[in-house]
Structures are given as C-alpha cells and as structure tokens.
Amino acid sequence: MKNKDIKILLVDDEPDILEIIGYNLSIEGYQVITAENGIQAIKKAKKERPQLIILDVMMPEMDGIEACEQIRKIPELSNTIITFLTARGEDYSQMAGFDAGADDYITKPIKPKVLTSKVKALLRRLKDEEPSEAILKIGGLIINREEYKISNKGKEIILPRKEFELLSLLATKPNKVFKREEILDKVWGNEVVVGGRTIDVHIRKLREKIGDDCFKTVKGVGYKFVD
Amino acid sequence: MKNKDIKILLVDDEPDILEIIGYNLSIEGYQVITAENGIQAIKKAKKERPQLIILDVMMPEMDGIEACEQIRKIPELSNTIITFLTARGEDYSQMAGFDAGADDYITKPIKPKVLTSKVKALLRRLKDEEPSEAILKIGGLIINREEYKISNKGKEIILPRKEFELLSLLATKPNKVFKREEILDKVWGNEVVVGGRTIDVHIRKLREKIGDDCFKTVKGVGYKFVD
DNA sequence: TAGGATTATTAACAAATACTTTACAAAAAA
DNA sequence: TTTTTTGTAAAGTATTTGTTAATAATCCTA
CATH class of the missing domain: 3.40.50.2300 (Response regulator)
Incomplete structure (x- = not known):
C-alpha cells in the first residue's frame, strides 16, 4: 500500500x-x-x-x-x-x-x-498484523527503530536517517548478503536513482561509526552485517 | 510447538x-x-x-x-x-x-x-533456525547462497562471485555432468562471449580451493561435481 | 525565513580484486 | 602420430569498491 x-x-x-x-x-x-x-x-x-x-x-x-x-x-x-x-x-x-x-x-x-x-x-x-519488532539486538548493538536510536556496546549513537536505515536493513538478517539492488530498493526506494558510489559512502560512514569489521563486502554482490 | x-x-x-x-x-x-x-x-x-x-x-x-x-x-x-x-x-x-x-x-x-x-x-x-533452501549440503561442503559463504569440512572459504556461482551450479546436481555450454549459459549468461579457457581456469581455482577430486572432467562434454 | 549546520549525493581517482586471455604443456581421443 | 581437448601459470584487462573532497539538498535554529 x-x-x-x-x-x-x-x-x-x-x-x-x-x-x-x-x-x-x-x-x-x-x-x-x-x-x-x-x-x-x-x-x-x-x-x-x-x-x-x-x-x-x-x-x-x-x-x-x-x-x-x-x-x-x-x-x-x-x-x-x-x-x-x-x-x-x-x-x-x-x-x-x-x-x-x-x-x-x-x-x-x-x-x-x-x-x-x-x-x-x-x-x-x-x-503486519502484529506490531513490527521495533527493537533489534545483534551482538553489542541495539537498534530501536521506533525511536530511531542506536546503542553500540552501551554507547548511544545518533545516525542520520539513511545510515540508520541502511544499518537497520542489514541488521535484520545478520550475515545475509544484501545485494546492492536490494539495498537500493529497500533504503532508497525502487524509483529513486542514485549514483553508483552512494551506498559505498554510507557503508563507509557506518564502518567509521559502528566498527569496520561489522560490515563485510562481498564483491560483485553486496554487503552484509556480521556480528 | x-x-x-x-x-x-x-x-x-x-x-x-x-x-x-x-x-x-x-x-x-x-x-x-x-x-x-x-x-x-x-x-x-x-x-x-x-x-x-x-x-x-x-x-x-x-x-x-x-x-x-x-x-x-x-x-x-x-x-x-x-x-x-x-x-x-x-x-x-x-x-x-x-x-x-x-x-x-x-x-x-x-x-x-x-x-x-x-x-x-x-x-x-x-x-526460527529453519534451514532454508538457500543452503546446500553435499558431503563435507555447505553452500550458503544467502550469505555467499562456503564451508568445507568446517573451514570457511570465501569465493569470488563467478567461482561461487560455478560451484553452486555444479553442486545443485552432484554427479550430473554439466556441458560447457550449459555452464556458460547459467553462470555467464547466454549472450556473453568468453574465450575457450575461461571455464577451465575457474574450475582450476575451485580445485585448488575445495579439493582436486571434487571436480571431474568429462572430456568433450563438461564437468561434474562429485562427493 | 535566512543562514548555519548537518546529511546526502556526486565525481574523480586510487586501490583492490576478479575475470579473461594468452601461450604453451599435457593428456586423451581419433 | 596427429588432432583435439583440457590444464596451468602468468600477464593483461576489466570491474568493482574504497576514499576523499566538493557540491547539493535538507534540516534546524534563532
């Protein structure tokens, strides 16, 4: 809808x-x-x-x-x-x-x-029928989607919207590789056209803020979140 | 439950x-x-x-x-x-x-x-925890297509995309011989034209990484995966 | 609502990695 | 033996991603 x-x-x-x-x-x-x-x-x-x-x-x-x-x-x-x-x-x-x-x-x-x-x-x-699970916990990371808040090992982090949503998406299925296409669809919306480096830049910022090793690149495919 | x-x-x-x-x-x-x-x-x-x-x-x-x-x-x-x-x-x-x-x-x-x-x-x-169709198990090999991950006798291996897809293809039907044509179709796409040694090179790399004897050559036809 | 700050995107280039080809050797088939 | 097919290593090419800085868009505050 x-x-x-x-x-x-x-x-x-x-x-x-x-x-x-x-x-x-x-x-x-x-x-x-x-x-x-x-x-x-x-x-x-x-x-x-x-x-x-x-x-x-x-x-x-x-x-x-x-x-x-x-x-x-x-x-x-x-x-x-x-x-x-x-x-x-x-x-x-x-x-x-x-x-x-x-x-x-x-x-x-x-x-x-x-x-x-x-x-x-x-x-x-x-x-959903059921209220969505607003809270995601992965490793030391807590993502509260209702309040747009993140805490990493007890420390609160404020993320800009796109970064938040990107992280949110990846974190819904840790270890699953999300194809770039899929990421664009879910985070940007399938009608939006953005340049080729946009995702990478956001990933980079997340790596900076959350930790480099949380995000793994799968070349030719996409990215995954690992805990 | x-x-x-x-x-x-x-x-x-x-x-x-x-x-x-x-x-x-x-x-x-x-x-x-x-x-x-x-x-x-x-x-x-x-x-x-x-x-x-x-x-x-x-x-x-x-x-x-x-x-x-x-x-x-x-x-x-x-x-x-x-x-x-x-x-x-x-x-x-x-x-x-x-x-x-x-x-x-x-x-x-x-x-x-x-x-x-x-x-x-x-x-x-x-x-949760239900094994999905995204996971293939053959012998000591586990192919997780969702996570683009392979583990061979418990050891994790990261494969580049083409190699992953090639292995993936062969592993869907162990012992079936895949004709070179078919492989090109499924892994490369039927409009792509590549030289004659390309498949061999990839097979070689897989043999190196997974094990020589997993891949059998059927001369004049193609390759098969055996467990 | 102007302007300062933050966020998002793009562009340009560097770096990493993947892929393909080449050239030749080896093996099998004819 | 000759021909065909496959194996191998290395070189070369192409693709993909990382990174930075600049620009554009947006948000926020006074």
Whole structure:
C-alpha cells in the first residue's frame, strides 16, 4: 500500500495544529482529512474510513476520549488505528485514552520527524498484523527503530536517517548478503536513482561509526552485517 | 510447538498486574507461572524453565534488572527470552535492561492485544533456525547462497562471485555432468562471449580451493561435481 | 525565513580484486 | 602420430569498491 492510498483523519480544535501536522503528513504523501471537534470527527470517520486517526484529547464539544470511544463502537472502523495528541506529561489522559481504545499517543509539541516515523510505525501494524519488532539486538548493538536510536556496546549513537536505515536493513538478517539492488530498493526506494558510489559512502560512514569489521563486502554482490 | 507447551514466567509485585496479564496469556493457551519479586523469580525460573520471562523493572527485594542479570547467568536458561515491563517513557531503564541481557520491553499500561502479539513475536524467535533452501549440503561442503559463504569440512572459504556461482551450479546436481555450454549459459549468461579457457581456469581455482577430486572432467562434454 | 549546520549525493581517482586471455604443456581421443 | 581437448601459470584487462573532497539538498535554529 502506497502512502497516497492512506487516509489520515486529523482532529484538533486549533487550526494551527491541523495546518502544521497536516502539512507534514501530506508531504509524505498521505491523504489528510481534518476535523475540528469530536462530533465532526465521528462523522468524517464514518464517511471516509481513514486508516489512522490522530485525535486531540482536549477539545470543545466532545473531547478526544469520548470521540475515541464512539469511534471504537463503529464496526467498519475496527481496524482503524487511533492515536491521541496529548500535552507532555498528561499521564492521566494516556490512561483514559488507552481505556477508550486508543493505540498510541503522541505528545505535543510535535517534531515532524517524530510524527512521521510514529505514523509510519503505526501504519505498519496494519500490514503486519502484529506490531513490527521495533527493537533489534545483534551482538553489542541495539537498534530501536521506533525511536530511531542506536546503542553500540552501551554507547548511544545518533545516525542520520539513511545510515540508520541502511544499518537497520542489514541488521535484520545478520550475515545475509544484501545485494546492492536490494539495498537500493529497500533504503532508497525502487524509483529513486542514485549514483553508483552512494551506498559505498554510507557503508563507509557506518564502518567509521559502528566498527569496520561489522560490515563485510562481498564483491560483485553486496554487503552484509556480521556480528 | 503449541501454545500449551509454552511456559511464561510473569514477575511483578502488583497482584493486579499479575492477574490481568496472566489472564490474557492464559486465554491464549500459555502456561503462566507467576512470581512477586526477583528472588522468587529466579527460583521459579530455574525450576520451571520457562521459554519467556516477563519481568517488571521496579520491584522490592530485587529489581528486574538485577534479576535479569542473575537469570542470564544460568546456563540452562540461555535460550529463554526476557522482556521487561516498564512504565512508558522510562528510557534509562530500557537501556539498563538491555545491558542486563533483556530482549525487549513492554510498556505499561498494557493493552491485551499488544501484549499477546508481542509475546507471539518474541516466541517466534525461538522457532526460527529453519534451514532454508538457500543452503546446500553435499558431503563435507555447505553452500550458503544467502550469505555467499562456503564451508568445507568446517573451514570457511570465501569465493569470488563467478567461482561461487560455478560451484553452486555444479553442486545443485552432484554427479550430473554439466556441458560447457550449459555452464556458460547459467553462470555467464547466454549472450556473453568468453574465450575457450575461461571455464577451465575457474574450475582450476575451485580445485585448488575445495579439493582436486571434487571436480571431474568429462572430456568433450563438461564437468561434474562429485562427493 | 535566512543562514548555519548537518546529511546526502556526486565525481574523480586510487586501490583492490576478479575475470579473461594468452601461450604453451599435457593428456586423451581419433 | 596427429588432432583435439583440457590444464596451468602468468600477464593483461576489466570491474568493482574504497576514499576523499566538493557540491547539493535538507534540516534546524534563532
């Protein structure tokens, strides 16, 4: 399923928030639908059948919690993922939210990267049936894909996105050789065209940061991660 | 392995949590064992040999981290999967947990669906290890096409691509004679034109590396791999 | 939103390795 | 014996990857 086939319903009473989140999501190619209160949200949810609903907790008319409960009662939307928008630290609302049937929550203020990776992670559940394994452990390396974080022998490392994804890919199957083609497909996307040395350069950076011997070159084929 | 053959040790000091998680797991058919602190947990783990341990981080007597470390030292439990229960957002505990040898963590509050699918995912790791078609075994030779690796009588050998593919081809049907034509087709591609000695040279290199007698020449026809 | 920092890509060249050919020797077949 | 086919070593060619630095794109902050 491509992003453009995915509808996200965004519910918040502040137009600014709708604007900014909506903008970020649409950059990623999602179809964004908005609503400004719970009642509208339920109406639109029924009509549009979004795959994901992002719901502000605090809203006039009908708050997010109640809206969530209502939506959860709609059978056609049983597969819809609902996530709350909540101010940082509002613990009680998380609790109430989960009771109401929410799948996750996002705290405000929202960083675009966090938002999009969270959305991606949530949508992945749709396909996977089971929530994807967000955490990979190989040797002394821990890769937390949900939080885009890596720790190597207890030391945290921040990797740029492409490097992270490349490492992530290789680490899903240690010792398996990933063909360059395959890497391009999975990390860059099969329609993107990049020069011939791009992968090598990223590998080089990973070798620098994680350790030279973790990455093995198989000439004529590709690279593998070894532990 | 059926669910009823799987033991899960659940460790938390709050009886309520034990109750609710235990209930959900037993619905799925798992055998659930409980403990209320780290010391008890270790004792029960030794005795019952559970496949999975769900361990609360914060506990009186002995906390989850320490319990985890202790359990990891028990050789019989080396295959046991340990996952932590942690309050949302407690980042430090995650990290400490991994250092202690945990495989994953689950955040509270826990949604039954998340719990069960996570458990499923974790247990899937146990079964893995299935030999795929990517691996060929002939005599003392193991050809791993996924890892582009060869081991001959336990000794690992790295082969260049063409050699690897040539060997790979011959090994798919031991004792079958592959005509030179056929070899060219399959390894080089039918439009590539190479000189008359190319195959021989590659065979020679394989004989050097794998063993002279593995490759038999059938004059006027081609080569075969014998074990 | 300008500009400074970071990240991604490209280009150009070096280095490593793989592959092919050559030339001739050896072996087998005719 | 002559002819054909294969074995071998070394040289030569081609391909692939490593590396660096420069440039482009992007992100982030003030």
